[in-house]
Amino acid sequence: MVARHKMSTVKFSKIRVLETGYNTAALNMAIDEALIENIGEVPVLRIYGWRPAAVSIGYFQSIKDEVNLEKCSEIGVDVVRRLTGGGAVLHEFELTYSFITKQYPQNIMDSYRWICEAIVISINRLGFDASFVPLNDIAVKGKKVSGSAQTRRKGVLLQHGTLLLGVDVDKMFCILRVPSEKLKDKIIKDVKERVTSLAGTTFDDMASSLKTSFATKFSAKLVADTVSTEEISRARWLAERKYSSKEWNLRR
Amino acid sequence: MAAFPKTNQSGINMKRRAHNVYKSQKLIRVMVEYDETENAINSITITGDFFLYPEEALETLEANLMGTKLERHALKQEIDNSLKNSEVYGFDSTSLTEAILGCKT
Numbered sequence: 001m002v003a004r005h006k007m008s009t010v011k012f013s014k015i016r017v018l019e020t021g022y023n024t025a026a027l028n029m030a031i032d033e034a035l036i037e038n039i040g041e042v043p044v045l046r047i048y049g050w051r052p053a054a055v056s057i058g059y060f061q062s063i064k065d066e067v068n069l070e071k072c073s074e075i076g077v078d079v080v081r082r083l084t085g086g087g088a089v090l091h092e093f094e095l096t097y098s099f100i101t102k103q104y105p106q107n108i109m110d111s112y113r114w115i116c117e118a119i120v121i122s123i124n125r126l127g128f129d130a131s132f133v134p135l136n137d138i139a140v141k142g143k144k145v146s147g148s149a150q151t152r153r154k155g156v157l158l159q160h161g162t163l164l165l166g167v168d169v170d171k172m173f174c175i176l177r178v179p180s181e182k183l184k185d186k187i188i189k190d191v192k193e194r195v196t197s198l199a200g201t202t203f204d205d206m207a208s209s210l211k212t213s214f215a216t217k218f219s220a221k222l223v224a225d226t227v228s229t230e231e232i233s234r235a236r237w238l239a240e241r242k243y244s245s246k247e248w249n250l251r252r
Numbered sequence: 253m254a255a256f257p258k259t260n261q262s263g264i265n266m267k268r269r270a271h272n273v274y275k276s277q278k279l280i281r282v283m284v285e286y287d288e289t290e291n292a293i294n295s296i297t298i299t300g301d302f303f304l305y306p307e308e309a310l311e312t313l314e315a316n317l318m319g320t321k322l323e324r325h326a327l328k329q330e331i332d333n334s335l336k337n338s339e340v341y342g343f344d345s346t347s348l349t350e351a352i353l354g355c356k357t
Binding site: 058135136 | 307341
């Protein structure tokens, strides 16, 4: 590990970039886990989307408390539990990233800031005025445009997060349950006031800016790559046996 | 909050299941089964949109809370002790204690 006080100047010689396209929720989470298992000294920046649209819930959440599973099934929305904490997210109009590395600040807050700074740079390169909002959000004019979550497994950090390119709060609450039906209208109004999107930004523009910003932030050369045969084989196994299973998704 | 009594053969309530939703920095949901006579936790599940590192610490906490009295001091002490080597974002031992005690009210 790299000591905390040195992290602001950490530079990677290379970053392996994987643009894995659109996948199901189970395979998306499985690829992240396979990349954690297979990570070497070179960190990985993965860029991806979700097809069909999906809801991911945080590691500690109860899927039945948070998600209307019947509605998801009816409209063809995938549901999956993440490896990471945090809240339920509807993945539809967005770019999702994952950053996986063996070198990172040990302090949790510092590590979120460290990676989110690259995300902030990437958003601002597109003409927005974004800033990091600890612990794990990025906002433009006070409204959330990006949320991230991370886990640490056997000395490897995975941080993944969303960059909202569009937002449909009404659909979100058609799928997500709220703690109180009586307060549902107020909750929806609050979310509409607190969340926005990077409207006018395409997936490709965001991906390009993200790559450039990670290269800049970490002074690294980007190496475009594909998921290896071994990694995709492991990911497919995890998608089928873990991330599609009731044991995992209904465990809380 | 809602509580669901279970009765023994004599019809006396011994065990209760109850849940509570508590807003701390993040939303905490607690489902607890407790022995009313002993005023102690039989089992507990804590869910929510919080962050806890390492993640496995939550299951350890839930296991350690089994048998703990549903009393403020005892709960807070067990939570503090169970999470002493963990980092939590979204609640603290005080708010989690209140979330658990809220199941009884």
